[in-house]
Amino acid sequence: MGVVNPRIISISALYAILIFLSLFSRSLAELVFLILITCILSQSLNIIMGLAGLVSLGQAFFFGTGVYMFTYLVINEVNPYLSIILGGLVSAIFALALGLVLLRLRGVYFACGTLVVTLAAPYFISGTGIVGGFAGLNIYRYISPFYNIYLCLFSLLVTSIVMSILTIKLLRSPFGYSLKAIKDDHDAAETLGINTFRQKTIAFCISALFSGIAGAIWAFKQAYILPSIAFNPLRSIEAILTMLVGGTGTVIGPILGTIIYEAFRDAVMRTAPGLQVLIFGILVIVIVLMAPEGLIGLLRKRFKSIRDKIF
Amino acid sequence: MSLLLVENVTKRFGGLLALNNVTLTVGEGEILGLIGPNGSGKTTLINVISGVYTPEYGRVIFKGTDITKTKSYQRSRLGIARTYQIVRVFPNLTVFENVLIGALNGRNYGKIVMNKAEERTEDIISLVGLSHVKDFPAKMLNVQDRKKVELARALATDPDLLMLDECLAGLTPSEIFEMLSIIRKIRDERGISIIMVEHIMHAVMNVSDRIVVLNEGKKIAEGTPKEISNDQKVAEVYFGDRELALKFVRRTQENA
Amino acid sequence: MLENIASIVLFGLFLAFVYSLQTISFNLVVGMLRILNLAHAELIVFGTYIAYWSWVLFNLDPFMSLPLSAIMGLAAGFALYYLLIKKLVFSTDAALIATFALSLVLSELMKVLWTANYRGISWTLGSIRISSITIPVTYICSTLGSIVTILLIYFIMYKTYFGKACRAVAIDPTASAICGVNVKKTLLYGFVFSSCLAFISGNLLVVYAPTGINPYMGSTIIARCLVIATLGGLGNPWGALIGGLIIGMIEQIMPIVLMAIVPGIEPFSFTPFIYFMAYLLILLIKPEGILGGRR
Structure with a gap:
């Protein structure tokens, strides 16, 4: 690595393209918005799954928690921008509570736990009827004084860039190394003096924090919330898909994966509306079976000379 | 004062008594060889010291502090490696x-x-x-x-204490020689105490200051390599009854 | 009051066997192939749809359509095994992601095929009255069907060569291979068997969902399966009986308790949330389940 880090250049270039696109037209701005949402989810999944090796099927849960916390605060007339941060924090607290139970156990319990919470959450909302309950809630009148798509985009962009920087820092930090060690051999990591439970819990909380922020910003922009959309398990699979496409455990992987995915989704939406979920589910299965290391893994094999410089 | 003291440790797995009232010490800068037939509890002892298992009875004392219930990662932070x-x-x-x-x-x-x-x-x-x-x-x-x-x-x-669980198994003689010189260098240059679990007898005899022999979870002998190699009980554990063995040898000679 | 309790226990028991059957078939795959088939619930829903369509199109009642479901289950089992599951055997993480994606694909496929409308059949055979408790005969039929199927599974697992091979593979695939069990074949038939059972249990479920058949109902079923399986011991088919019993009872009692305690709550949409709490509670107290893991 020289004075100018090629990895940082390539990531900055991707972000620059996104910003440029969003200024081009309103519809492109909407697309960039979706890209950034998925990108943050994918990057947050990357921390818990790509680095620490824990399969999480619950990014949608933390996303939804962010959505609902944001809504709850906003209808109680809290400043939306503060609510975004608080939404993320509450998601992180949920992750802490969940992690205390699930991360003590080995095996599939963590993945199952995250899935079960995601599936149960909408029932909790409908059953108790809080924040609009089953029928959802329109919050436009609460947020309209602050509403501006470019401000939403900007806050998303900041969050996403913060995540990228965080991931870069993590990869070369003691904490990041301990997560990688846990991924490769849990017991050996423990005997080396790594408090595996604590490290996993922290990683899980960071991951949930950013998913929650993404959810809160999403709610800000949509201004209409529904339990089945906020906690849609599809979002978890989107995060997994984009991370796998780009390459797990890398900085640029989730960003690249998301851009490819959203472009592809846009095309599918135009040609075969209603079949997207079907197509993406099949895509995930194919990638898991054929290229578990993702697109970057394939590229790495192809162009060995540049692999360390960019990825 | 010794660096590590394992006191009356007992560990069972269901009906199996893996460690039966084992006591041993490791001094500072000492290489302790831990030998015994398969299933004699050597690895279990290592696991008890490193914190994978908690013994039912007995204590593990490291540098004067009782670490019997300390978590595995905390023991590593105290200076135990394996x-x-x-x-x-x-x-x-x-x-x-x-x-x-x-x-x-x-x-x-x-x-x-x-x-x-x-x-x-x-x-x-x-x-x-x-x-x-x-x-x-x-x-x-x-x-x-x-x-x-x-x-x-x-x-x-x-670490202050390094536990090597069969680190020579599966190596060729020249590789064993190289490993042994590394192990010796670790002790001599850094003063780290070492517990070596090993099956390759000449290697352990060569490098250890002191040897402890386990059989069926019990400590049956302890001493310098020389004492151990002349120990009646150890020979029995490894070769069976001495008389019986001799009788058997004689019979094969007669037949031949 | 006493009659209320009796009816709760009775309907709890009815549900228990239906849930147990679902979870036993789920646990078979967990135990043998070492993968959590998160798409299992969608197989069950397929079975429910078969019962529905046989009723609507051919006027076959859910009992008459059982063989059809079983055959379709076998076919689906073979197809899925060769397309996907074969490559996932023993690979925990990849299997989780892939079967989760598969569950979305299958429910989406059902939506594309049969729309997202809520459907149901109006199959009635009258009802039996015991003092003031009214029991629809269809419930009895469905539960009896579940019990017979569970007994059949027991018979197959313990009395036939195939069942013994299955149990051997569940305990140790390598050792069974050494003893002459054709592990690959056993895994294949084990999965097909589980898929067939899933379809059958889905078929029996139709009477409990008079208006609730829709492509997305699998999410509740899989959550319930996971809870029951964990409760009884993940991968242990017979733990599912105990787990099913507990969850069946909870499901009957909870709405009444909830309505009494929390005013303004919608108890029936809240119940699935109880599963989640139960799940976390089990993991906190006894993660290996009541009967312990794989058998």
Whole structure:
């Protein structure tokens, strides 16, 4: 690595393209918005799954928690921008509570736990009827004084860039190394003096924090919330898909994966509306079976000379 | 005062008594050989000392503090390191990263900056002689090198006590010779106490200051290598009843 | 009051066997192939749809359509095994992601094929009255069907060569291979068997969902399966009986308790949330389940 880090250049270039696109037209701005949402989810999944090796099927849960916390605060007339941060924090607290139970156990319990919470959450909302309950809630009148798509985009962009920087820092930090060690051999990591439970819990909380922020910003922009959309398990699979496409455990992987995915989704939406979920589910299965290391893994094999410089 | 004191430790797995009232000590800078037939409880003892198992009865005292109930990672931070019988390197990380993780954790946890840890890693990698493969993923190495990675990683945690669980098994004679010289160097240059679990008798006899023999979870002998090699009980455990063995030898000679 | 309790226990028991059957078939795959088939619930829903369509199109009642479901289950099992599951055997993480994606694909496929409308059949055979408790005969039929199927599974697992091979593979695939069990074949038939059972249990479920058949109902079923399986011991088919019993009872009692305690709550949409709490509670107290893991 020289004075100018090629990895940082390539990531900055991707972000620059996104910003440029969003200024081009309103519809492109909407697309960039979706890209950034998925990108943050994918990057947050990357921390818990790509680095620490824990399969999480619950990014949608933390996303939804962010959505609902944001809504709850906003209808109680809290400043939306503060609510975004608080939404993320509450998601992180949920992750802490969940992690205390699930991360003590080995095996599939963590993945199952995250899935079960995601599936149960909408029932909790409908059953108790809080924040609009089953029928959802329109919050436009609460947020309209602050509403501006470019401000939403900007806050998303900041969050996403913060995540990228965080991931870069993590990869070369003691904490990041301990997560990688846990991924490769849990017991050996423990005997080396790594408090595996604590490290996993922290990683899980960071991951949930950013998913929650993404959810809160999403709610800000949509201004209409529904339990089945906020906690849609599809979002978890989107995060997994984009991370796998780009390459797990890398900085640029989730960003690249998301851009490819959203472009592809846009095309599918135009040609075969209603079949997207079907197509993406099949895509995930194919990638898991054929290229578990993702697109970057394939590229790495192809162009060995540049692999360390960019990825 | 001894560095490690294992006092009356008893550990059972269901009906099996894996360790039966075992007491042993390890002095500072001492190499202790731990031998015994298969299933005699050697690895269980290592697991009790490193914190994988908690004994039903007895205490483990390290540097004067009782660590019987301390968690495994905390013991590492106190200065106990180990290797595994079946090598457990981090397969997808490079040799350098493997050792670096050791350097960042263990006793130096939270006290070492990245640059220092990297320097330390380089030192240890050259000590065990892996400099030429340090950027390779650990899964690409052969058995001997992987054992060395594990050793280096344990060493990087800056331990006072290092437990090597059959680190010579599966190596060729020349590799064993090299490993032994590394082990001796670790003790001589760094003053680290070592517990060696080993089956290769000439190696243990050669390198240990003192030897403890376990059989069916019980300590049956303890002493210098010389004393152990002349011990009646040890010979029985390894070769069966001496008289019976002699009788058998005689009979085969007669038949021939 | 006493009659209320009796009816709760009775309907709890009815549900228990239906849930147990679902979870036993789920646990078979967990135990043998070492993968959590998160798409299992969608197989059950397929079975429910078969019962529905046989009723609507051919006027076959859910009992008459059982063989059809079983055959379709076998076919689906073979197809899925060769397309996907074969490559996932024993690979925990990849299997989780892939079967989760598969569950979305299958539910989406059902939506594309049969729209997202809520459907149901109006199959009635009258009802039996015991003092003031009214029991629809269809419930009895469905539960009896579940019990017979569970007994059949027991018979197959313990009395036939195939069942013994299955149990051997569940305990140790390598050792069974050494003893002459054709592990690959056993895994294949084990999965097909589980898929067939899933379809059958889906078919029996139709009477309990008079208006609730829709492509997305699998999410509740899989959550319930996971809870029951964990409760009884993940991968242990017979733990599912105990787990099913507990969850069946909870499901009957909870709405009444909830309505009494929390005013303004919608108890029936809240119940699935109880599963989640139960799940976390089990993991906190006894993660290996009541009967312990794989058998």
